[in-house]
Amino acid sequence: MLSHIQAKLLIVDDLPENLLALDALVKGEDRDVYQAQSADQALSLLLEHEFALAILDVQMPGMNGFELAELMRGTEKTKNIPIVFVSAAGREMNYAFKGYESGAVDFLHKPLDNQAVKSKVAVFVDLFRQRKALGQQLEAIERSRAEQEQLLTQLQAARAELEHAVRMRDDFMSIVSHELRTPLNGLILETQLRKLHLARDNADAFALDKMRAMVDRDERQINSLIRLIEDMLDVSRIRTGKLSIRPSQFDLTRLVGGLIENFAAQAAAAQSTIELKIDAPLLGVWDEFRIEQVLANLLTNALRYGAKQPVTVRAYQQQQWACIEVSDQGIGISEENQQRIFQQFERVDSNQGCAGLGLGLYISEQIVLAHGGRIEVRSAEGQGATFTLRLPLA
Template sequence: MLPLIKVLAVDDVPENLVALEALLRRPGLSILPARSGTEALELLLVHEVALALVDVQMPDMDGFELAELMRGAPRTSRVPIIFITAAPRDRGRLFRGYEAGAVDFLHKPIEPHVLESKVDVFVELYQHRQRLDEKVELLQQALQLNETFAAVLGHDLRGPLGTITAAASLIAKGPPEPAVQRAAERVLRCSERMTRMIEHLLVYSRARLGQAIPIAPQPADMTALCASILDEQEHRGAERVRLQCRGDPRGCWDRDRMTQVLSNLVGNALRHGALDAPIVVEVDGSRRDEVRLSVRNQGVIPPEILPHIFEPFRTTSSSRTASDGFGLGLYIVQKFVEAHGGTVAAASSPAAGTSFEVRLPRTAPASGA
């Protein structure tokens, strides 16, 4: 059952209150009668109202004074007020009424259908506001859940995963029994993949909350970073990758963040590129103020997906495996590059294949963009 919507009616003449209640009586609407401004304020302390119908001429406290008190209280500051008056139209009184917070004036004798129409409008606005408040509350709850989720990922899951990784590393260094070695390597690969997934979810959570992605710039060599990634990707077919460099590849970037950028781009090229075609990773340091990095392969991104390729939870239909299980790999690439003050773009066609180009300033800003 829907809650009653309440309308406050304030008039010092009891007959007028009875007439207002008779005119506005309908299912789902309740009229709260008050015979003075003081009685109206007492009702407002208890009830939430969608609209106040206030007579201007009342003893002790007139309608203007009541409106000013309502506007000054946080609980009632948003309640729309319609003044009802028997006085002739006077521009000075109208100005004072609107200055006190009125949204409209009705002059006696009141036209019933005009009163009903105006009340219906404000009741509908009140219902819309209630629904909006409910949605805002749900969004706040979702943000709080997101923060809790990020905290769980960052603390409660990373600890056990680190223990698994360390144990697998010890097993891999033990006696060279083929079955044990294979099992240890499998555990290591899975734990590394889970670590990347957790990191991607943390970055996504932070970005969706509007928080800056922290970076710690330090001197780095982009060619050396690329070589280290290719060495790590050796078991996945990195022998197909051709690393090229020209100009000065040195700059000041966050090595960990850029390593993840390179890992995602090279990993995507290895997964989605043609198996019989080389992958070209080029570092272009020929410009004084920036370093450009491109990763090219002979795979093709479908035209309908290309405009959305950096959106979260997007994967191509031709993917042999998901990049991180969530489709966040390229989203993370974009966020990390933007945190460095750079840009990343993708292009793809059947004739030229697919290329990703990253443009980075030589010196990244000291904090996330």
């Protein structure tokens, strides 16, 4: 299990013949032996490699083995390397005590006992391997723990997203059922009323002027249904990347002017007016149908939330942008809500009793982004709102 861990041994002696003798004793297939003839050479090797054991000769010219050991113990990279001293001096010089004091784990006297040297080196090599294996296991455990934490975080995020998606689905179904019920109820009531008139042979109920009013009411309800269905289809197209953009050249100011004329009845119903300010024609290549869809949504919102105050529409060029500003003087939008109104199923204030799926601004922004443009909003609570549509002229 530990055989794959290669151990490095350092032997330091100023005499080449001693190095050769030690090398022959400690070498093996699972070991790399490095030789140094001075403390300076040894320090260079110690800083470059990770050693399982250092065998140091005590008596060397310059820096002796004890001084080298003290340097090793004072260096972070080498302080834990086991040190074995070798000396030819007699036991009466008390070198062993000084060696242990310098941080040695063993002290060998020359002439060396070959079998004892091999046995002791094998012990230190095994200890090194076990320590390395344990370190690798701890690293693997730490990696596993980090991966598990990351996985747990991802699972928690996925759970939060799923819960959010479920809430959005429930909210969506609730909104859709409510919004679809309104025009459907109108059509059902109209149908029941006509059936009642027919059952009573009440021909006066189908006079020409009353028939026109009936058709107008039916058309409004049917258009509401179509608008709701188209919004849902557009969301599906956006999600699947299939929102179609068919660009052609047209004058944006002409489109705005025609749209405001069409909104005259809606503005009157909202007890408001729409004022148009045009600096100059704005010719560009965009999808006329989709841009009209965006502007219609901005005008609808301005009238819906405009508190019966006049709405101003301004068309102008700013550098390479064609800009349309739609401003109202209504309830305004808080800074917090400005961050979310372009999300799906978000409405400025559900307490206003305003209809809609909360998809208009989301769809509008996606359409504008598909043109390389953007929608910006400036507002404050109680101070109205200004939405600016920016489309690239080039």
